[in-house]
Amino acid sequence: MSPAPSTATRTATTTADPADAATARPVELHGVARTFATPAGPRPVLAGVDLSVAAGEIVAVVGPSGCGKSTLLRQVAGLDAPDGGRILLGGEPVAPYDARTAVAFQEPRLLPWRTLAHNVALGVPRGTPRAESREQVARLLDLVGLAGSAGLRPRQVSGGMAQRASLARALARRPGVLLLDEPFGALDALTRLRMQDLLLEVHASRPTTVLLVTHDVEEALYLADRVVLLGSLTAGAADTSVRSVVTVPGDRPRDRADARLAELRAELLDGLGVPTHHPAHDPDAHHSI
Amino acid sequence: MTDAPAPVVTVAGSSVRATDARGRALPGLNPFSLGLAARPGAGPLARRPVRLALGLVVPAVLLVAWQLVTASGLVAPYQLPSPASVWTAAVDLAQRGLLGQYVAISTQRVVLGFLIGAALGLAVGSVVGLSRLAGALLEPTLGAIRAVPSLAWVPLLILWMKIGEESKLTLIAIGAFFPVYTTVVAALRHVDAHLVEAGRAYGLRGARLLGAVQLPAAVPSVVAGLRLALAQSWLFLVAAELIASSMGLGFLLMDSGNNGRVDRMILAIVLLALLGKTTDALIGLAEKSLLRRWA
Numbered sequence: 384m385s386p387a388p389s390t391a392t393r394t395a396t397t398t399a400d401p402a403d404a405a406t407a408r409p410v411e412l413h414g415v416a417r418t419f420a421t422p423a424g425p426r427p428v429l430a431g432v433d434l435s436v437a438a439g440e441i442v443a444v445v446g447p448s449g450c451g452k453s454t455l456l457r458q459v460a461g462l463d464a465p466d467g468g469r470i471l472l473g474g475e476p477v478a479p480y481d482a483r484t485a486v487a488f489q490e491p492r493l494l495p496w497r498t499l500a501h502n503v504a505l506g507v508p509r510g511t512p513r514a515e516s517r518e519q520v521a522r523l524l525d526l527v528g529l530a531g532s533a534g535l536r537p538r539q540v541s542g543g544m545a546q547r548a549s550l551a552r553a554l555a556r557r558p559g560v561l562l563l564d565e566p567f568g569a570l571d572a573l574t575r576l577r578m579q580d581l582l583l584e585v586h587a588s589r590p591t592t593v594l595l596v597t598h599d600v601e602e603a604l605y606l607a608d609r610v611v612l613l614g615s616l617t618a619g620a621a622d623t624s625v626r627s628v629v630t631v632p633g634d635r636p637r638d639r640a641d642a643r644l645a646e647l648r649a650e651l652l653d654g655l656g657v658p659t660h661h662p663a664h665d666p667d668a669h670h671s672i
Numbered sequence: 673m674t675d676a677p678a679p680v681v682t683v684a685g686s687s688v689r690a691t692d693a694r695g696r697a698l699p700g701l702n703p704f705s706l707g708l709a710a711r712p713g714a715g716p717l718a719r720r721p722v723r724l725a726l727g728l729v730v731p732a733v734l735l736v737a738w739q740l741v742t743a744s745g746l747v748a749p750y751q752l753p754s755p756a757s758v759w760t761a762a763v764d765l766a767q768r769g770l771l772g773q774y775v776a777i778s779t780q781r782v783v784l785g786f787l788i789g790a791a792l793g794l795a796v797g798s799v800v801g802l803s804r805l806a807g808a809l810l811e812p813t814l815g816a817i818r819a820v821p822s823l824a825w826v827p828l829l830i831l832w833m834k835i836g837e838e839s840k841l842t843l844i845a846i847g848a849f850f851p852v853y854t855t856v857v858a859a860l861r862h863v864d865a866h867l868v869e870a871g872r873a874y875g876l877r878g879a880r881l882l883g884a885v886q887l888p889a890a891v892p893s894v895v896a897g898l899r900l901a902l903a904q905s906w907l908f909l910v911a912a913e914l915i916a917s918s919m920g921l922g923f924l925l926m927d928s929g930n931n932g933r934v935d936r937m938i939l940a941i942v943l944l945a946l947l948g949k950t951t952d953a954l955i956g957l958a959e960k961s962l963l964r965r966w967a
């Protein structure tokens with residue numbers, strides 16, 4: 384889905400119970416700031432972050448390592464509170480540990496004494512009938528390719544498998560806002576492509592707003608409606624803000640080899656400070672900088 | 673002398689686990705000689721019966737040495753009676769119905785005192801470990817009480833509760849309380865903050881969070897604390913029975929010492945060793961199954 388038109392958003396929210404966590408929510412950040420107190424003094428990480436995400440939209444967040452991407456997701460999930468600005472989900476302020484969101488953390492954070500199935504079950508909203516919950520867990524494990532490992536403990540599986548279980552746990556919550564912190568980082572290249580398609584399938588079958596942190600520019604361009612580049616606005620500044628927002632052309636599923644994406648990729652990598660070498664026979668790309 | 677401080681508890685706990693899980697098997701001197709089957713933890717020492725048999729070697733050697741020393745007349749019988757006469761003393765006490773009674777009453781005191789102390793340790797430790805307010809309020813006082821040597825309680829407890837069962841159970845419960853309390857507090861404070869946050873993010877709070885994340889994460893160290901508490905219970909039992917009682921193994925020790933019955937003293941010590949080892953082995957089994965489930 385391309386950036387949801389406001390009419391579509393309105394229909395979506397009126398047809399579903401607004402109190403239901405499963406309704407896709409728009410996310411708004413207004414001047415969000417976060418400064419950490421450290422022994423060396425205050426450390427500003429985020430300052431003046433403005434961002435508006437439509438209900439059902441997929442927005443990828445890219446930025447250099449340590450620039451505050453995880454910190455930003457934590458503010459939206461209500462795991463941490465900004466010390467400036469406001470964050471609204473569906474027009475209402477984020478609550479602590481907001482139940483309308485689900486996070487797949489950068490580390491899998493599975494409970495080591497539970498099987499993968501029981502870990503995924505933690506994500507199923509409380510009050511779900513037991514049989515239904517079991518069925519959902521089985522379906523999600525199957526979806527992320529872990530059906531055969533349901534009874535294993537986290538330490539018996541690879542890092543990539545644990546990360547997929549963590550993704551399944553987040554999906555089990557049927558959140559209005561799905562927050563994914565480098566969810567495919569620990570996966571091998573092939574599994575990563577499969578999981579990207581899986582995420583798109585899940586999103587197409589039951590739209591939810593997705594905020595996806597990634598360090599993989601190609602992944603961002605393949606999955607997202609828009610890509611947000613985080614970074615400091617002025618050279619040498621300690622704090623991070625939104626440097627640019629790129630709207631990705633084309634409907635999903637996209638062709639990974641699309642020439643327009645290659646251009647955007649070069650632009651984003653440039654923004655990340657990675658020099659790109661354009662082929663000599665492509666003068667257009669050369670001039671696009 | 674008796675109350676082990678918390679850091680020791682933790683270290684002891686982790687080393688126990690490491691050896692249990694790996695079976696503490698040393699590969700042969702030349703691991704390559706074991707061929708393809710060679711794995712860490714393989715070899716004859718990895719097998720239970722072999723290890724059990726090896727554990728009996730030293731006691732058997734001691735027994736033989738004891739027999740030889742007493743038979744050769746190197747030591748006077750009133751200082752060290754022969755194994756046979758200790759056995760005779762045991763049979764004699766058993767026929768009078770005293771042996772069974774002493775063993776039963778001592779075991780009962782240890783089990784009850786341990787259960788009371790461990791339950792309190794778990795409860796108070798959970799509160800102190802989870803609530804900063806409770807920690808600030810209770811920790812200094814409990815730390816000071818823990819510093820009191822066990823024997824110092826005896827006269828006071830007798831004065832308050834007379835020489836009945838209560839005074840002994842209380843003393844043993846005090847002995848069992850602190851290892852559990854300190855390990856629970858330390859374990860709950862060191863639960864991986866990432867896991868707790870994940871639990872909260874998925875809607876767990878209060879008792880649910882405690883049951884689903886915090887307590888399970890603390891299980892391995894708590895079990896180690898329980899094991900230590902049981903050992904302390906036997907220690908405190910003897911302290912209680914030595915000073916104020918009319919039955920039990922501690923009483924047998926004291927009474928026999930007064931009457932010069934070295935055979936019965938040795939019998940009491942051997943029985944304490946056997947009972948202590950047995951209860952420790954039982955709790956070790958429980959530990960193993962708990963760790964399989966929770967670690």
Ligand SMILES: Nc1ncnc2c1ncn2[C@@H]1O[C@H](COP(=O)(O)OP(=O)(O)O)[C@@H](O)[C@H]1O
Pocket residue numbers: 419420421426428446447448449450451452453454455
């Ligand atoms: N709780 C905290 N206390 C102090 N500094 C923090 C805290 N959390 C994050 N930071 C700092 O904020 C910066 C951004 O961290 P993070 O959001 O994890 O970066 P990213 O996810 O973009 O790699 C880092 O420099 C990190 O050290």
Ligand SMILES: [Mg+2]
Pocket residue numbers: 452453454489564
């Ligand atoms: Mg991060």
